[in-house]
Amino acid sequence: xxxxxxxxxxxxxxxxxGLLPAFAAVEVTTGxxxxxxxxxxxxALTPRLMRWSDRLWLLDLDACASYWQARAVLQETTAVExxxxxxxxxxxxxxxxxxxxxxxxxxxLVTHMQERRLPGFVLGRGPLGEALLREASWASWERCxxxxxxxxxxxxxxRRCDEALFRRQRREARRTAVRLGLSRPWQLAELPEAQIKxxxxxxxxxxxxxxxxxxxxxxxMRAAGGLSPTMGTAAMPFASGFPWRSFAAASLxxxxxxxxxxxxxxxxxxxVLCDDFDRLCQLDSWSSGERVVSLELRLVFCxxxxxxxxxxxxxxxxxHLERGHHTTALLQALYAFQCAARxxxxxxxxxxxxxxxxxxxxxxxxxxxxxGRLTAVPRSIGLFGEREGETGDAxxxxxxxxxxxxxxxxxxxxxxxLPEDSFTSAAPVGGRERPGAASVLxxxxxxxxRRSHAAVAHTRPLYLYRKPTPFDSHGCxxxxxxxxxxxxxxxxxxxxxxxxxQRDYYRLTDGEQRDFWVFKDTRGQWFVHGVFA
Amino acid sequence: xxxxxxxxxxxxxxANLASQLSxxxxxxxxxxxxxxxxxxxxxxxxxxxxxxxxxGAVTEWGxxxxxxxxxxxxxxxxxxxxxxxxESPTWALWVYARAQLIVYPPGxxxxxxxxxxxRFVCTGAPLADLxxxxxxxLFKIVVLDAPRQFTDDDCAFVARQARANGQAxxxxxxxxxxxxxxxxxxxxxxxxxxxxxxxxxxxxIVRGLSPRQLALPDETLAARQ
Numbered sequence: 001x002x003x004x005x006x007x008x009x010x011x012x013x014x015x016x017x018g019l020l021p022a023f024a025a026v027e028v029t030t031g032x033x034x035x036x037x038x039x040x041x042x043x044a045l046t047p048r049l050m051r052w053s054d055r056l057w058l059l060d061l062d063a064c065a066s067y068w069q070a071r072a073v074l075q076e077t078t079a080v081e082x083x084x085x086x087x088x089x090x091x092x093x094x095x096x097x098x099x100x101x102x103x104x105x106x107x108x109l110v111t112h113m114q115e116r117r118l119p120g121f122v123l124g125r126g127p128l129g130e131a132l133l134r135e136a137s138w139a140s141w142e143r144c145x146x147x148x149x150x151x152x153x154x155x156x157x158x159r160r161c162d163e164a165l166f167r168r169q170r171r172e173a174r175r176t177a178v179r180l181g182l183s184r185p186w187q188l189a190e191l192p193e194a195q196i197k198x199x200x201x202x203x204x205x206x207x208x209x210x211x212x213x214x215x216x217x218x219x220x221m222r223a224a225g226g227l228s229p230t231m232g233t234a235a236m237p238f239a240s241g242f243p244w245r246s247f248a249a250a251s252l253x254x255x256x257x258x259x260x261x262x263x264x265x266x267x268x269x270x271x272v273l274c275d276d277f278d279r280l281c282q283l284d285s286w287s288s289g290e291r292v293v294s295l296e297l298r299l300v301f302c303x304x305x306x307x308x309x310x311x312x313x314x315x316x317x318x319x320h321l322e323r324g325h326h327t328t329a330l331l332q333a334l335y336a337f338q339c340a341a342r343x344x345x346x347x348x349x350x351x352x353x354x355x356x357x358x359x360x361x362x363x364x365x366x367x368x369x370x371x372g373r374l375t376a377v378p379r380s381i382g383l384f385g386e387r388e389g390e391t392g393d394a395x396x397x398x399x400x401x402x403x404x405x406x407x408x409x410x411x412x413x414x415x416x417x418l419p420e421d422s423f424t425s426a427a428p429v430g431g432r433e434r435p436g437a438a439s440v441l442x443x444x445x446x447x448x449x450r451r452s453h454a455a456v457a458h459t460r461p462l463y464l465y466r467k468p469t470p471f472d473s474h475g476c477x478x479x480x481x482x483x484x485x486x487x488x489x490x491x492x493x494x495x496x497x498x499x500x501x502q503r504d505y506y507r508l509t510d511g512e513q514r515d516f517w518v519f520k521d522t523r524g525q526w527f528v529h530g531v532f533a
Numbered sequence: 534x535x536x537x538x539x540x541x542x543x544x545x546x547x548a549n550l551a552s553q554l555s556x557x558x559x560x561x562x563x564x565x566x567x568x569x570x571x572x573x574x575x576x577x578x579x580x581x582x583x584x585x586x587x588x589g590a591v592t593e594w595g596x597x598x599x600x601x602x603x604x605x606x607x608x609x610x611x612x613x614x615x616x617x618x619x620e621s622p623t624w625a626l627w628v629y630a631r632a633q634l635i636v637y638p639p640g641x642x643x644x645x646x647x648x649x650x651x652r653f654v655c656t657g658a659p660l661a662d663l664x665x666x667x668x669x670x671l672f673k674i675v676v677l678d679a680p681r682q683f684t685d686d687d688c689a690f691v692a693r694q695a696r697a698n699g700q701a702x703x704x705x706x707x708x709x710x711x712x713x714x715x716x717x718x719x720x721x722x723x724x725x726x727x728x729x730x731x732x733x734x735x736x737x738i739v740r741g742l743s744p745r746q747l748a749l750p751d752e753t754l755a756a757r758q
Contacts (some may be wrong), residue, residue: 331665396671397652403665408626408652423638432723457639458677458755462603463629464637479729509729514599530637532679532727533596533603 009178016199021099021124024059025052025106028115029093039247040375041090045083045371047293050103053147055095056110058103060244061337063293064374067315070394077193084121085318086377100124103242104210105133107120107144112136113253120235133211134186135382139436145207147169151243153166166203173200186211206241253285253370262302262362266337269363273333276368277326281319291316294368297333301361309340314407317373336406354387415449417441419529421466422453461517461530468519468527481508488521499523509531547580551635554732557665571674571701573608575757581736582721583696583746588673591692593719595710595739598679601727604644605749606676606703610702611645613674623673624650626666630657630681645757657681667691670698678705692718717721726751729752 024045028038038057043048045068061068061083072079080099087094094121098109105124109132113122122129145166152161176199177188178296178391188196188208197205255276263269272305281288295311311333322328350459401408416422488500502518512517517530563664569584579585586609595601616622625646627636636653650674656662659680666689675695677683685706695702697723704716709724721741727734734749 084572100658165710252747310684320680393669393671396669397624400665400669400671404663406662409718410652410655411636411648413639413642413648419637453639454643455645456636460643462640463634466633466635503627505551510599512599515599515601515727516599517727531599531634532600532601 004272005492020061020065021101021106022060022065023098023101023103023106024061024083024087024099025103025110026057026087026097027055027095027110028057029055029095036467038092039249041092043373043375044090045086045374047374048243051247052107052151056107058244060105061099062101063372064316067291067374067398069261070315070392070398073394074392076520077263080123086124087121091378092490095119096121097159098122098124098129100129100133101211104144104148105243108136108140108211109133111140112142113138135184136186138185142174148207148243151245155243155245166201169204173204176200203241210242211278240281245468248524251285253280253283255279255283257368259363260366262364264362266334269337270330270334273368274326274330275410276366277319277329278323279324280370282366286370286373287376288320291374292370292372293317293321293374294327294363294372295333296328296367296371297336298367298369299363300365300367302364303361305342305361309336310371314401314404316402317399317402328399331403331405352521413453415446415453417453417456418489419460419486422457456484461515461532463533464517464530465526465528468529471518471526471528473518474524481509482508485518486519505529539616544630544729557658559691567568569570569699572608572618573752573757574612575608575749577747577749578605578736580734581738581745582723583742586701587720589699590697591688591695591716591718591721592721592723593704593706593710593715594715595708595722595724596705596726597649597709599705600726601734603678603705604727605736606705607641607644607646607727608754610641610651610676611647611757614647614650615645622647622650624652624671624672626663626672626678627651627653627676627678628659628663628680629655629678630651631679632657650661655680659683660687666679667694667698667700667702669699672700674701674703676703676705679707680704681745688716688718692720715740 004286020444021402026042028042038051038278039051042056042057042059045062046059046061048062048063050506052058065079068079068082072082075082082392083099083303084097089099096113098106098113100106100109109122109124109129112132112135113119115137118132122132124130125323149161149163149166153163173188173196175184177185180191182188182190185207188204189212191208193205193209196208257272257276259272261268265274293313293316297309297311299307299309302306310327313332317328319326319329334383350413397408411423411425414422482532484506485504486503488502490499490501499522501522503521505517508516508518516528517532518526521528566593568584569588570579570583571588572579572585594602594606596606604703610625610627613623613625629636632655635655638648641651642648654663657680659677660667688704691702694700704719706715708725710722712722715722719741722739723741724737724739725734728748731748732751734751734754736747736749738745
C-alpha cells in the first residue's frame, strides 16, 4: 500500500504531524474467506477495535499512542510513518486506510476513497485528507450514516435511535442542504447547530460536528471517563454519542486460583498472584512477543460474591520479560486493589448487586483474565523484536510509568499567543500544531511567530493558576510593571460571551515582595493568572 | 632530605600522581573521592557551589513562592535536558504539590528547558506516589517543589537512592532555610531569591559549604538561557 499523496508523506517524515491521530479506519481483504483473522492481526496496533462492517475496521489508536511514539523515536521516524509501515507490512491485505481525529472522519474518508477507487493511506490532517473529507459525497455520508444507525440500535445503553426516523431526518437534511446550495455534507457544519438539531434531530447535528472535530475534545472526554477503558463485551459509546462497540475475542487467556487459606490482606495475595502471572505467561493462547494492556482480577469472596478489579497499564507491558518477579504487574495490581478497597463498591452475589467494602470479607480465590493485549508483530517484518533489556530511554520511561500510580505529564508547545492555549499536554514528538494553522502560514512567518512567542514566554511566570482568580486591586501596597498586551480570542463563543477583547499583563510585587502575574481585562476587572516562582 | 637536584623529578612525579588520582575520581589534595557535579554553565554559579550541583545527593533550597528563586534551579534542568559539553541529554522530573497551580511550559522552554526530556507530576506525597522513580536511575534530576508529606525518613531513603543512582535530588522549600533547622540528610542548603530592585539573583549558603553569598545579575542568567 502506498501513499496517495507525496506531500502527506513529506509532512509526516518532517514530523509536522508528529502526533498520531486518535483513530484509523482500515479496509482489509483477509478474514472474509476464513483465512487469517484480521482482528488478531490488527491488534498488533491497538487492543481496541471495532468491526464497522465486513471488511472495515475501526482502530482506537489513542490506547497505545505513547507506545508507538516511543517506538517511532527508537526507529528515528514518526508514529504516523510507523503505523503506515505496519499497515502495509502486516498480513492484512489492507486496501485502504485513513487516520483521523474522530472515527466518523476516518470512516467518511475511507468510504469516499472506496467511492473514488483510491487505494492507499490517507492522513486526515494532511492536505489530501482535508480535501477528501471536504469533498466526501452525500452518497458516502449516507452509507456511513446507515451503518451508524445499525450500530446505535445494537447498543442498549446508547441513546434511542429509530432507524426509520433517522433515515427520514437524513433525507430531509440532505434535501434542505442541497436547496441551500450546500453540495457536500461537510458544509453541514457551517449551519447553526441549534437549528439543525431542531429541524433534523440531534444525530444529524452530531454528524456535522464529528466531521470537523479535532482530537482535543475527544481526549478530554476520555480523561473525563467518557470512554470506558474496560475491554470485553460491553458496548460503550463515547460521551460524544459515537456508537463504539469494542471487538471482543471469543476466549481470553485466563488462570484460576482457589486459595487454600482465605486471604484478607494484599501481603497474603502477593506471592500467589506473582505465581499466577507466571502461569498466565505459560499459556499457549498467547505468545511471549505480545504486550499486555489490561487485565482483570475477578475476586471471589467467602460469601461467593464477586468483585472485578481492573488492572490497567499506561503503556503496553511485556509481562513475559518480568517472569519470576512481575514487579510492574504486581504494583499495578496493588494500586487497583487499594483503589477497590478504599471505595465502597458494588458487588454481585447471586445476581443481586449490593455495596460492600473489599476488605470486609476474606478472598477465597480469583480469576486472572487477560482482557487487552497488543499482538506481536511478525518477526518477518523485521521492524523490531522483543528482547530482554530493550534499550532506549523512551521505552525505559514507558516501563517506569507503568510502575507508577500517577501519570507523569509531558507538555509540548503550541504556536499560540494566549497563555492557556500555548501548550498542550501530549507526548511531545516533533511538536504539535493546531489544525489549520500550518496550512495558511509560510515557514518564515511561523519561524518569526515562534521567536516572538519564545520572547514573550521569557517574561511570563513558571506557574499559572488553573483558573485566573479575580482580585481587588484597590488598597494594594504594591509595585506594578507593565509586561504585555495580549489579544483575547473574542471571536470564540465562550470568550465572546465574557466580552473579553484583550488583556493587559503586569508584574505585581505585593507588600511581602512576592511577584504575581496579573492582568486587567477589557472591563477593567483584575485577575491573578500566575506566580513568579 | 631531598636535594635541589631531585626537585624537578619529584614535582613531575607529584603531577603524575595527581592526574592519576583525578582520573580515578579521587580528589588529589584530600584523598577523598571526587564529588560528581552537574555544572550549570554559569561560571559564577558553579564556582559558588564548588563546581556545580552535587550529583548523588540531596540538596535543600529555600525558595519562597513569588520570589523567583526557582529560575536559578532551572539552569541545571536546562543543562541536564539539553546536554552539552560532551554530555548526552538526560531526563528530569519536577514534582509539585500545589493542586491550584499548573506549570506553564512555554516559560520553562524559554528558560532553556528541553520539554521533551522533562516530566511533571502534581502530588503532595512524592514518596508514596513516586517510589519507583527513586529506585531507578532514569531521571538524573528530581526536583521536589514544596512537598507536603516528606519526612526525615523519606529524605534518608531518597538520599540513599540518589547516592546509589547518581541522581541530583533538589528539595525546594517555601520558606528561607536557617542553619539550625532543615533536613540532616541534605548535603547542601541554599537560600535563593531575586532582588527586584538590584535586578539580580541572590544565593546564600546555609549549610554544606563555607558561608558565602552570591549576587548573580539577571543578564548572566539570561545569557545562559
